[in-house]
Amino acid sequence: xxxxxxxxxxxxxxxxxxxxxxxxxxxxxxxxxxxxxxxxxxxxxxxxxxxxxxxxxxxxxxxxxxxxxxxxxxxxxxxxxxxxxxxxxxxxxxxxxxxxxxxxxxxxxxxxxxxxxxxxxxxxxxxxxxxxxxxxxxxxxxxxxxxxxxxxxxxxxxxxxxxxxxxxxxxxxxxxxxxxxxxxxxxxxxxxxxxxxxxxxxxxxxxxxxxxxxxxxxxxxxxxxxxxxxxxxxxxxxxxxxxxxxxxxxxxxxxxxxxxxxxxxxxxxxxxxxxxxxxxxxxxxxxxxxxxxxxxxxxxxxxxxxxxxx
Amino acid sequence: xxxxxxxxxxxxxxxxxxxxxxxxxxxxxxxxxxxxxxxxxxxxxxxxxxxxxxxxxxxxxxxxxxxxxxxxxxxxxxxxxxxxxxxxxxxxxxxxxxxxxxxxxxxxxxxxxxxxxxxxxxxxxxxxxxxxxxxxxxxxxxxxxxxxxxxxxxxxxxxxxxxxxxxxxxxxxxxxxxxxxxxxxxxxxxxxxxxxxxxxxxxxxxxxxxxxxxxxxxxxxxxxxxxxxxxxxxxxxxxxxxxxxxxxxxxxxxxxxxxxxxxxxx
Amino acid sequence: xxxxxxxxxxxxxxxxxxxxxxxxxxxxxxxxxxxxxxxxxxxxxxxxxxxxxxxxxxxxxxxxxxxxxxxxxxxxxxxxxxxxxxxxxxxxxxxxxxxxxxxxxxxxxxxxxxxxxxxxxxxxxxxxxxxxxxxxxxxxxxxxxxxxxxxxxxxxxxxxxxxxxxxxxxxxxxxxxxxxxxxxxxxxxxxxxxxxxxxxxxxxxxxxxxxxxxxxxxxxxxxxxxxxxxxxxxxxxxxxxxxxxxxxxxxxxxxxxxxxxxxxxxxxxxxxxxxxxxxxxxxxxxxxxxxxxxxxxxxxxxxxxxxxxxxxxxxxxxxxxxxxxxxxxxxxxxxxxxxxxxxxxxxxxxxxxxxxxxxxxxxxxxxxxxxxxxxxxxxxxxxxxx
Numbered sequence: 001x002x003x004x005x006x007x008x009x010x011x012x013x014x015x016x017x018x019x020x021x022x023x024x025x026x027x028x029x030x031x032x033x034x035x036x037x038x039x040x041x042x043x044x045x046x047x048x049x050x051x052x053x054x055x056x057x058x059x060x061x062x063x064x065x066x067x068x069x070x071x072x073x074x075x076x077x078x079x080x081x082x083x084x085x086x087x088x089x090x091x092x093x094x095x096x097x098x099x100x101x102x103x104x105x106x107x108x109x110x111x112x113x114x115x116x117x118x119x120x121x122x123x124x125x126x127x128x129x130x131x132x133x134x135x136x137x138x139x140x141x142x143x144x145x146x147x148x149x150x151x152x153x154x155x156x157x158x159x160x161x162x163x164x165x166x167x168x169x170x171x172x173x174x175x176x177x178x179x180x181x182x183x184x185x186x187x188x189x190x191x192x193x194x195x196x197x198x199x200x201x202x203x204x205x206x207x208x209x210x211x212x213x214x215x216x217x218x219x220x221x222x223x224x225x226x227x228x229x230x231x232x233x234x235x236x237x238x239x240x241x242x243x244x245x246x247x248x249x250x251x252x253x254x255x256x257x258x259x260x261x262x263x264x265x266x267x268x269x270x271x272x273x274x275x276x277x278x279x280x281x282x283x284x285x286x287x288x289x290x291x292x293x294x295x296x297x298x299x300x301x302x303x304x305x306x307x308x309x310x
Numbered sequence: 311x312x313x314x315x316x317x318x319x320x321x322x323x324x325x326x327x328x329x330x331x332x333x334x335x336x337x338x339x340x341x342x343x344x345x346x347x348x349x350x351x352x353x354x355x356x357x358x359x360x361x362x363x364x365x366x367x368x369x370x371x372x373x374x375x376x377x378x379x380x381x382x383x384x385x386x387x388x389x390x391x392x393x394x395x396x397x398x399x400x401x402x403x404x405x406x407x408x409x410x411x412x413x414x415x416x417x418x419x420x421x422x423x424x425x426x427x428x429x430x431x432x433x434x435x436x437x438x439x440x441x442x443x444x445x446x447x448x449x450x451x452x453x454x455x456x457x458x459x460x461x462x463x464x465x466x467x468x469x470x471x472x473x474x475x476x477x478x479x480x481x482x483x484x485x486x487x488x489x490x491x492x493x494x495x496x497x498x499x500x501x502x503x504x505x506x507x508x509x510x511x512x513x514x515x516x517x518x519x520x521x522x523x524x525x526x527x528x529x530x531x532x533x534x535x536x537x538x539x540x541x542x543x544x545x546x547x548x549x550x551x552x553x554x555x556x557x558x559x560x561x562x563x564x565x566x567x568x569x570x571x572x573x574x575x576x
Numbered sequence: 577x578x579x580x581x582x583x584x585x586x587x588x589x590x591x592x593x594x595x596x597x598x599x600x601x602x603x604x605x606x607x608x609x610x611x612x613x614x615x616x617x618x619x620x621x622x623x624x625x626x627x628x629x630x631x632x633x634x635x636x637x638x639x640x641x642x643x644x645x646x647x648x649x650x651x652x653x654x655x656x657x658x659x660x661x662x663x664x665x666x667x668x669x670x671x672x673x674x675x676x677x678x679x680x681x682x683x684x685x686x687x688x689x690x691x692x693x694x695x696x697x698x699x700x701x702x703x704x705x706x707x708x709x710x711x712x713x714x715x716x717x718x719x720x721x722x723x724x725x726x727x728x729x730x731x732x733x734x735x736x737x738x739x740x741x742x743x744x745x746x747x748x749x750x751x752x753x754x755x756x757x758x759x760x761x762x763x764x765x766x767x768x769x770x771x772x773x774x775x776x777x778x779x780x781x782x783x784x785x786x787x788x789x790x791x792x793x794x795x796x797x798x799x800x801x802x803x804x805x806x807x808x809x810x811x812x813x814x815x816x817x818x819x820x821x822x823x824x825x826x827x828x829x830x831x832x833x834x835x836x837x838x839x840x841x842x843x844x845x846x847x848x849x850x851x852x853x854x855x856x857x858x859x860x861x862x863x864x865x866x867x868x869x870x871x872x873x874x875x876x877x878x879x880x881x882x883x884x885x886x887x888x889x890x891x892x893x894x895x896x897x898x899x900x901x902x903x904x905x906x907x908x909x910x911x912x913x914x915x916x917x918x919x920x921x922x923x924x925x926x927x928x929x930x931x932x933x934x935x936x937x938x939x940x941x942x943x944x945x946x947x948x949x950x951x952x953x954x955x956x957x958x959x960x961x962x
Contacts, residue, residue, distance in 0.1 A: 019649035019664050024403070030483075031402025035410055038391035038454060042413045045451045046425075049432035053424075056431045107327045114324030123569065127562035131555055132328060137508035139335055139551035142531045146539060147334040147341075150351060190331060240419070248421020251514055255535060266423040266515070273427065273519070279434075286427040290420055297419050474647050475680035477667040479694035479743065486668075489693075493684045572726060 050290070057283035068277040078284045086268050086285060090292070093265040096178070097247035100185035101193075104242050105235065107186070108193035112234070113227075115194075116201035130198070133191050141188050145255050148184055149175050152256075176258040184252035192241040200234025201227075236304060244293055265289055335551055342544035350541045360541040364549070367540035373530035374546050380442070380526060381510040384449035388510075389503045391450070392457030393495070399458075400465040417455045425452055426519030433520060440522030448520045449513065453506040460505060464498025511550075597623050597658030597671070597746035599644065599779060604653030606639050606803075613639040615803040616653070621781065621796070623658075623746075626773050628782045628794035632826065632961035636803040637783045641749050644781065646670045657746055668697070673740035674749040678756070679732045681724035687711065687735050688720040694743040710742035711735075713772070730761045737769070741776065750782040754789065766793055787827050791815065799823050801958065815873075817947055819862055822958035824871050824949065831919045832871045832955045840864060844943065850915025854891040854946065861948025869949040876945040877921040879909060879930055880938050889940035895919065897935045911937060 060073040083090075111133075119126040136144065152158055152174035162168035174180055204227065212222040228235075250266030257263070265285060272282035341350055345357040365371035399410060417425065429448045430440075438444060468491070476486040514528040521529065531543055601619040605612065614636040621627045629637040642648040644655060646667035654663040662670050673694065681690050692707035700706065711717045714734035724732055733753060740748055750769075754762045770793050773780045784790050790797045791811040798808040799822070807814060807823045818824035821832060835849035845856045847870050856870055878886045883894070895913035906922040909931065913919050919939055923930050931937045 017649060017651050020651060022664070023649045027402050028404040031398045031404035032406070034394040034398030034402065035404070035406070038395040038458075039406070039410055039413065041391060041450060041454065042417070045429060045432065045447055046417055047413060049428035052435050053428040053431045056435075107323075107330070110320050110323040111327045114320050118320055118324075124562065124566050127566070128559060129328065131558040131562065132332065134504075134508065135551050135554045135558070136331065136335060137512045138554040139338060139547040140528055140531060140543075141512050142514055142528050142535065143338055143539070143543060143547045144334040146531065146535050147337040150341075151334065151337055153351075155352075187330070187334075190327075244419055244421055248423040249515070250423065251532070266421070269423050269427060270518070273430065279431070282427060283431060286424045290424045293421060294419060469678070469680065471676050471678055471680040472682060474645075474667070475674070475676055475682070476693070477647070478645055478672070478674045479739070480668045480697035481693070482668050482697075485697060490682055572723075 053283050054287055057280055057287050059280040059283075061280070068279070070279055075280070078280045079288065082272075082281045082284045083288065086265065089263050089265045089268050090285075090288065092263070093247050093289075094292075094296075096182050096185060096253075096264065097243050097249075099182050100189065100246045101239050101243045103182070103186040104190050104193040105239060108190055108238065109197060109235070111190075112194045112197035112201055116198045117204060117206065120206070133194055133198075136191065142251060142255070145184055145188065145252055148180070148187065149255055152180060175256060176262075178257070178262050180256040181253050181262045181264075184256045185246045185249060188249075188252060189242040189246050192245070193238040196237035196241060197231060197234040200231045200237075204230060232304070240297060240300070244297070247293060248289060335548075338544045339548045339551075342541055342548045344541050344544075346541040350539055350544065360545045364542050364545045367542040369525060369530055370540060370542045370546060373525040373527045376442075376525055377511055377527040380445050380449060381507045384446050384453055384510045385503050385506040387446070387450045388453035388457050388506045389499060392454045392502065392506075393461050393499055395454075396458045396461035396465050397491070397495075400462055401470075414455055414458050417452055418459070422452070422513070422515040423519075426516040429516070430519045440520055441524045444520045444522070445517055445524060445526070448516050449510045452513075452516060453509055456509060457502040457506050460502035461495065461498050464495055468494055508554075597779065599623075599747055599781070600656045601640070601644070602654045602656070604640070604643060604650040604655060606636070606643060606648065607651045612803050614643070614650075617803070617805060619798070619805065619808075621747075621779060623779050624777050626770065626780045626782065626793060626795045628784060628790035628797045629800055630784055630787060630790040630797055630827070631800035632785055632958070635800040637785075637800045638751060640800075641674070641751055641781065641783050644747065645672055645674050645749055647674075671746040672749060673743050673745040673747075674751060675733075675736045675740050675753040677752045679724075679736040679753075681732055681735055681739070683724055686721050686723060687716065687727070690724065690735055691739045691742055693739065698743070706742050707738075710738040713741070714738045714768075729757055730765065733757065733765060737772070741772070741778075744776075745778065747779045747781060750780060752784055753782075754784075754786075762789070769793065791827070797827075799827060801826075801961075817860060818871070819949070820957070821869065821871075821949055821953035821955060822961075824947075824958075825956070826958035826961055829874055829920060830871045831874060831877070831921075832869050832949070832953075833916050834951075834955065835868055835870050837863075837865050837868050845948065847948075849893075850913070852893055854893075855943040856946040856948040857944060860944075860946065862950050863948060867951025869951060869953045869955065871947045871949060872941050872945055874921045876941045877919070878940050879911070879921050879923055880940070881931060881935060883938045884940075885938065886940050888942065890943050891946065892938055892940040893919065894936060894938050897931050897933050897937055900931070900933055909937075911939060913939070 055072065056070075057078055058072075058074050058076065059070040059078075060075040061070050065071075115126055115129045115133075119129065150156065154173055154175070159168065159172075159174050162174070163170055163172070168174070208226055208230070209222055212226045213219075217225060248266050250264050250270055253262050253264040253267055269282050269285050269289070272278045272285065341353075342360055343356050343358070344350055344353055345355040345359070360366070395410065395414070398404075399407065399414075426448070429444070429451070433440060433444050472490055472494070473486050476490045477483070481489060512528060514532055517526050517529060518532070527546070531539055534540065534543065599619075599621040601617055603616045603618050604614060605616055606614040617636075617640060629640060631637045639648060643650050646662070646665060646669075650663065654661055656662060657671060681687075682693065685693070688704070688707055688711065691710050692703045695703035695706055708717065708720065711720055714737060716731060716734055716738070719727065719731065724735065727735065733756075736753065753769075754765050757765060766789060769780075782790070782794060794811060796808065797811050797814055799806045799814065801822050807819045814823065815827055818827065818830065821830075824830035824832060833849045833854070835847040835854065837845050838848050838853070839846040840858060843858045845858055845861055845864060845868070847854050847856060847868055849870060854870055856868070858864055861868065872891075878889060880886070883892065893913045893916060895911040895916075897909055898912045898918070899908075899910040901908050902925075903922075904925070906924055907929070908920065908922045911919045911921065921939060
């Protein structure tokens with residue numbers, strides 16, 4: 001595309017011909033028409049709501065008002081209040097999400113590698129395993145989380161066996177623990193980790209692995225120096241797609257946790273909204289969550305990111 | 311020895327991971343045959359009754375129908391709008407391009423609970439009654455980003471020469487789009503639509519914030535979880551899983567056959 | 577450099593009446609940001625000509641082609657086909673078709689649907705029938721219902737050709753259409769392409785970086801470099817009498833020597849090259865005085881162990897053989913001539929080996945084979961261009 005060029009006298013002169021300008025305008029118009037409807041939806045129901053949320057987080061409850069009655073204000077102390085009260089839940093959410101993301105990566109990478117590289121020649125099996133990655137979405141993740149709860153229940157087979165071999169104390173639990181919540185998070189967001197890595201490894205040229213082997217690299221070195229760096233964009237996208245929803249999730253904590261030391265920030269936001277009817281507090285917490293994730297993601301992208309991850 | 315370990319490690323770990331992924335589904339499937347009565351917590355004996363009468367438990371089928379309806383409508387809108395954006399972003403240069411880019415990525419980087427809460431704040435602010443309409447809108451918003459990302463990858467990998475060739479062969483821009491661009495994007499659009507439906511169908515958090523009294527399948531199960539999920543829910547969960555499996559496997563087998571035929575032709 | 581075609585138009589190549597149309601490019605320029613891809617290019621291509629645009633990658637030949645096709649708008653200048661100005665016309669309204677380098681066959685359509693695509697857009701009622709005939713012409717009628725992915729590279733190339741040709745465009749553009757084929761298939765397709773052009777009599781514009789391909793196929797070759805046309809003419813003329821060092825080196829090989837014109841008599845220039853005198857016909861020299869670059873093609877040089885071996889040759893240099901490589905039909909020699917540099921030549925293999933490495937040899941040639949280039953030319957211009 002040619003563009004306006006600065007002349008020696010410092011004036012900007014448009015060097016494009018009539019035809020070039022016309023062609024560019026035509027393309028520009030079509031592009032805007034294509035994007036506008038969807039963009040409108042995103043502005044009205046994403047950008048604007050976030051602004052409304054921000055405004056709401058500063059609302060105040062006038063003295064003597066009924067429950068759920070708030071007036072617009074700039075009460076920044078809302079933030080101090082909720083952060084003071086729910087700092088541990090916020091930190092716990094990020095901690096759980098981080099552990100779950102790491103576990104999902106450790107479990108998910110071999111899955112993706114198995115399907116994308118090892119089964120490359122066996123298209124049918126590859127296809128079926130790929131389906132098995134996506135199909136659980138249709139059996140409802142709450143139903144699956146609930147089944148974990150029953151599988152790991154105190155009177156269940158798994159807990160009893162662990163107790164019998166002494167891996168679990170006789171009065172120990174598997175459910176209603178932080179372990180169960182993290183396991184649930186790992187489980188539920190595993191496909192979000194596997195699919196981007198799979199999409200990346202599928203394009204991996206296996207001749208590169210042979211070349212590395214030919215150049216005296218052991219399988220481990222080949223993996224470290226060739227496979228892993230090449231699949232970095234997939235790993236990058238996968239970790240983000242796992243970490244972000246995990247940090248905000250509350251279904252796992254609600255179903256698999258207890259109400260003492262596994263509460264996550266999502267649960268708090270939900271109960272502030274619907275039980276306590278503290279809209280400003282809930283909005284402030286939501287906003288804190290959103291901004292902290294954006295900061296974390298930005299730092300992460302700066303540090304490891306490629307621009308074309310999505 | 312080390313070589314052997316490497317060869318077996320991946321299939322074993324990967325295979326175990328698949329087992330991990332499928333254990334709860336096996337459990338759901340098994341307990342869909344439980345002669346459970348009101349709560350489906352422990353095994354009480356085998357029965358076909360639940361499968362014979364999946365709508366036996368009140369509200370199971372109603373919430374399922376609602377979820378399917380929301381999923382289909384939201385998917386149609388999200389896919390149409392998202393596909394247009396994806397094509398616009400890859401193929402055209404225009405002024406709000408960077409803004410659009412940011413507005414697509416941000417929903418993906420926003421946890422569901424924040425999306426749900428902000429939409430709720432917006433709906434409260436507008437004074438809209440929560441229900442079917444607000445659910446569909448919220449689902450369109452979060453599904454659209456996934457559609458855009460999926461379709462955009464497909465558009466980017468489309469050889470621009472094909473569109474040039476069509477123009478060179480007297481096809482107007484409109485004809486070029488419908489005869490060349492669109493048919494070649496169909497696999498990507500179908501994949502995006504399936505993903506969108508799956509996300510919508512399985513969504514709980516955003517729905518919970520914006521549905522009011524409208525019941526969806528995940529919402530029904532979440533509420534039921536506290537007092538025991540009826541075995542019919544397991545039937546629905548298993549059936550949906552099997553349906554998805556069968557549909558995609560048929561697709562895979564057909565693609566496989568076609569590939570074989572192609573190889574033979576060459 | 578002026579590039580208006582001097583030689584006889586319309587009749588080029590074949591005696592049949594042509595269906596094609598004259599193509600005029602009038603001072604077209606294409607800028608990409610800071611970079612000039614094509615600079616003030618003026619060109620007239622008479623109808624029915626097989627015209628080759630030859631040049632290394634990045635010389636602007638493909639951009640020129642894309643501007644003719646309407647896939648790129650020129651930054652300035654105008655294009656007309658058959659007297660009609662098409663500069664502002666979008667691609668789909670131009671009477672031009674292209675055979676793309678990567679073929680660009682529509683993967684979701686059958687071969688027949690591909691070939692019928694243009695005809696259908698033109699609402700031709702006999703689209704399918706004509707498409708079938710087109711496929712027969714390239715001998716692929718039996719593959720009509722296949723998808724492009726099921727064809728070999730050569731077959732795909734023919735489909736792309738048929739898809740463009742069935743529309744009977746006034747100008748057919750070929751963007752390195754043989755680039756992806758292996759050598760043997762390439763030669764075969766060159767013959768076929770040339771045959772088809774002779775048969776249909778359309779104006780073909782063929783873009784290539786393969787000088788041999790351009791010379792065997794085209795009636796007229798234009799050598800492009802840096803967005804400009806360096807020289808244009810029939811292949812033989814271009815080869816025998818290059819006007820720039822770039823053409824001399826890019827189109828075949830040349831030995832170029834720097835010298836100074838000492839005298840001029842009877843239409844012959846006496847040039848001093850490294851204390852020896854060589855001769856150039858004045859009509860074969862760009863400059864007639866001062867510094868000059870004298871060139872001679874390797875095959876015009878006679879190599880001998882004895883001085884004066886060819887009495888009719890009035891140019892002779894002596895040097896030492898530094899390399900001799902056997903290629904089968906010939907042996908190629910590299911001779912170091914003091915004060916001049918390395919001169920390449922070759923000798924036919926007729927049994928005896930004329931010289932070995934280290935031998936002192938004499939290189940001689942006829943004055944009518946020398947050519948003279950401007951004194952400020954870079955001797956190595958275009959040597960390694962691809």
